Amino acid sequence: MGSDTAADAPVKRRGYTGQPRDPDRTTQAILAAAKAEFAEKGIGGARVDAIAERAGINKRMLYHYFGDKLGLYMAVLEEAYASIRSAELALALDRADPEEGIRTLARFTWRYFLDNPEFLSLLATENLYKAENLKRSARIPRIHSSFMGLLKSVLDKGAEQGRFKPGLDPIDVYLTIASMGAFYLLNRHTLSTVFNRDLMEPDRLAHWGDHLVEVVLSFVRR
Structure with missing residues (x-):
């Protein structure tokens, strides 16, 4: 991963006593x-x-x-994950009709990826390093555990009502949602060139969001 250059190296703070006002x-x-x-x-x-x-x-x-720089990177990475998980929990999916809950999550995820391109860039960077920094975080597994528990409750409710397949794995469902959105956006330049189609046109983005929702619902429905 490389270390900071001399210009990036921490300066000694022996005489540093200033504190920010906010x-x-x-x-x-x-x-x-x-x-x-x-x-x-x-x-x-x-x-x-x-x-x-x-x-x-x-x-x-x-x-x-x-x-140091690595400590700051870790803080940014944890904050990025915490932000999306917090926003997902705020959707209160377990209080909604199960099918509407899945539809809401799928649309939210697609919109979040569109509105927060830095999130996908950070994930791409961390994947280059095989998640070596992510593995050092004690905070992130707890964040994900809470959300997966919430998603499982939505899927179980739908199964109890006879509308969803029984025994659905919440990780499978989330990966289906996230991968369809992330792959599209991370590869938009090459795919647009290969297929001679501007995938970032507003109509195309809206179409893909609708398609994503239908694919996920088709997967979970009984």
């Missing part, structure tokens, strides 16, 4: 800037100097909060 706001500014930098350039290409400049802070402040 720690939460400063932290969020750093995370937003780092997410953009990592999404554009990956871990190796991202520079701490550039992140600090994007965030409008002194570089020492960044090290004060996150330790």
Whole structure:
């Protein structure tokens, strides 16, 4: 993965005593800037100097909060996963009609990928490193466990009503949703070129969202 260059190496903070007036706001500014930098350039290409400049802070402040570039990358990665899982839980899928719950999740996921391209870029970067950083996170498995439990309850309710196939694996269902959306967007440039079709035209995006929903519902219905 490579280490920071001398320009990126942490400076000694022996004489650093300054504290931000708004720690939460400063932290969020750093995370937003780092997410953009990592999404554009990956871990190796991202520079701490550039992140600090994007965030409008002194570089020492960044090290004060996150330790080093890898610590900041881990924080960005965890925050990216936490954000989508939190938004999914807010859908309250278990309170809806089971079929409507699955439809809502499928549309939400597609829309989230469209509105948050940095999320897919971060996942692509982490996959290049075979999830070596993700494996060090104790937070992410807990986040995913809660959501998978919620999705399972929706699928079980649908099965109890005789509308969904019994014994559906929530991971299979989620992978079907996520893979259809992620593959389309991550490969949009090559696919658009190969098939001579602009896959990012609004009508095409709307069509694929509808198609995604129908495929998933066809999969879960009895």
